[in-house]
Amino acid sequence: MKISKIAVYQVDLPLHEGRYAWSGSKSVSVFDSTVVRVETDTGIVGHGEVCPLGPAYLPAYAAGARAGLHEIAPGLIGADPRDLAVLNRRMDALLQGHPYVKSALDIACWDILGQVVGLPVCVLLGGRFGADVGLYRAISQDTPAAMAEKVGAYRREGYRRFQLKVGGNPDEDIARIQAAAEVLETGDVLIADANTGWRQHEALRVAHAVKDLDVYIEQPCRTYDECLAVRRHTNRPFILDESMDDIAMVSRGHSDQAMDAVNIKISKLGGLSKARQVRDLCVSFGCAMIIEDSWGGDIATAAIAHLAHSTPAEFRLAATDFNSYVTVSTAQGAPKRTSGRMAASTAPGLGIAPRPDVLGDPVFEVF
Ligand code: MG
Numbered sequence: 001m002k003i004s005k006i007a008v009y010q011v012d013l014p015l016h017e018g019r020y021a022w023s024g025s026k027s028v029s030v031f032d033s034t035v036v037r038v039e040t041d042t043g044i045v046g047h048g049e050v051c052p053l054g055p056a057y058l059p060a061y062a063a064g065a066r067a068g069l070h071e072i073a074p075g076l077i078g079a080d081p082r083d084l085a086v087l088n089r090r091m092d093a094l095l096q097g098h099p100y101v102k103s104a105l106d107i108a109c110w111d112i113l114g115q116v117v118g119l120p121v122c123v124l125l126g127g128r129f130g131a132d133v134g135l136y137r138a139i140s141q142d143t144p145a146a147m148a149e150k151v152g153a154y155r156r157e158g159y160r161r162f163q164l165k166v167g168g169n170p171d172e173d174i175a176r177i178q179a180a181a182e183v184l185e186t187g188d189v190l191i192a193d194a195n196t197g198w199r200q201h202e203a204l205r206v207a208h209a210v211k212d213l214d215v216y217i218e219q220p221c222r223t224y225d226e227c228l229a230v231r232r233h234t235n236r237p238f239i240l241d242e243s244m245d246d247i248a249m250v251s252r253g254h255s256d257q258a259m260d261a262v263n264i265k266i267s268k269l270g271g272l273s274k275a276r277q278v279r280d281l282c283v284s285f286g287c288a289m290i291i292e293d294s295w296g297g298d299i300a301t302a303a304i305a306h307l308a309h310s311t312p313a314e315f316r317l318a319a320t321d322f323n324s325y326v327t328v329s330t331a332q333g334a335p336k337r338t339s340g341r342m343a344a345s346t347a348p349g350l351g352i353a354p355r356p357d358v359l360g361d362p363v364f365e366v367f
Contacts, residue, residue, distance in 0.1 A: 001116070003081050005039040005367035006073040006105070008066055009359040013051065013297050013326040020325070021141040023167025023197025028054045031295050032062035035330060035359055036069065036104040038081060039367075044115050046081065047331070047354055048107030049299035050100055050267045051322075057195070058242065058268055058294060060100040066363055068101030073366045081109040082116055084273050099246075099270030100294070106271025107303045107350070114349030121303070121351075122344040125276055125310035132343040133308045136161035136191065136290065136318035138325075139180070141168060148179035158339035161189040161318045163218070166206070167197020174209040181213045189318070193218035196242050200226045207234035218263065219243065228258045239263055239290065239317075247278050254285045261288040261317050266303055268294065275307055283315055292320035298334030301342075302350040305335040309344035330358050 013031040021027035033051035040046075055061035075094040079087055087109055091102045114121045122128055137159040139150045151162050164180055166173040177192050184190055192215050198206065203220035207230060218239040220230050231238045241263035244250050253259050262282055269275045275291075282289050291308040293300045301323040308319035321337045323329070331352040335342035345351025 001080050002041045003038055003076050003079050004041045007037040007362040007365040008069050009035040010363050011330055013328050016327055022165040023195040026056050034065045036108050038108040044112055046108035046111030047299050048104030049296045050104040051296040053294045065101055068098050071095055081112045088273050100267040103267035103271040106273050110272050111349040118348050120346055121306040122310040128309050130313045132341040133319045135321050135340050136163050138163045141165040144175040144179035147176050148183050151180045152183045160340050163191040163193050166192045167194030170202040170206050173206050177210050177215055191216040191218050194220045196222040200229055203230045211235055231258055250278050263290040266293045279311055288315050288317045290317045296322045297326050298323045298329055298331040299352055302334045302352045305342055305344040
């Protein structure tokens with residue numbers, strides 16, 4: 001079986017809420033997503049998606065994903081898409097670093113492998129744990145009252161886990177966390193995600209002010225060392241995200257006892273193959289995870305669902321249904337949220353069928 005053609009599409013994903021804002025006054029109104037279609041000489045076709053959270057979040061940007069794909073794709077023509085490890089070695093030889101560029105190609109080849117063997121990707125990644133997966137809802141940065149109101153509204157939609165976008169003015173962030181905590185009930189989970197936005201002294205002030213609230217602190221500062229210093233001075237459960245960008249960092253974080261949970265974003269790590277390695281390592285370490293991606297639509301959400309559903313339930317802090325945040329559907333068959341939860345498809349591969357009218361013409365294709 002050989003890859004015969006790779007086509008790359010660009011899709012705009014506007015938001016139901018109109019705008020998504022996080023630390024440092026950063027925001028996105030329309031997400032720029034990239035969908036990859038990998039065709040084979042057998043007629044089986046696989047799809048993947050990569051959608052950075054704008055250009056100022058991780059070292060990744062939408063046009064960079066497409067430029068990188070343009071660089072790599074010609075070198076994959078003729079490769080066997082079922083040989084995932086061989087394919088990843090080939091991608092790493094063609095382009096040093098840039099894991100997000102490789103993510104959609106890796107996902108598309110998992111989609112192909114699943115179709116070849118007639119099994120959903122979650123079975124290939126280890127099997128299905130439980131009936132479904134609990135989701136968190138990200139609460140865009142706003143006034144404390146507006147954010148608390150959003151938490152209440154999404155709670156009524158069935159979500160029980162909430163991630164507040166903080167990382168702004170520490171006094172206002174303390175008020176945001178306090179206001180949101182008042183809306184919650186027993187069993188709910190509250191995460192304050194600063195997305196690297198605080199200086200160390202600010203993070204320590206916030207962590208101290210909320211020490212009696214049932215809240216997790218996520219990635220308070222830019223560097224790993226700053227986060228570790230904060231971690232060592234707070235009694236709150238601690239999540240690392242932006243600093244945990246490869247398996248070596250997760251291993252180091254575990255050695256330092258730097259976190260209680262890791263945020264796994266598929267594209268940050270380079271695709272399902274490498275995200276699965278980190279996921280399995282975290283399970284072995286006894287470290288919980290949030291399983292998601294930087295953003296995306298139906299195809300990214302399907303990939304998240306397969307990775308999350310194949311993760312032991314007690315290690316899943318939450319996953320994310322990004323396809324419910326955006327107004328455009330790029331594929332049929334993607335997970336649909338029910339009462340704050342979603343399930344991976346039981347169909348072979350990712351279980352999705354892209355909508356050709358939404359994808360439009362490819363930006364480029366190689367064959
Ligand atoms: Mg985060």
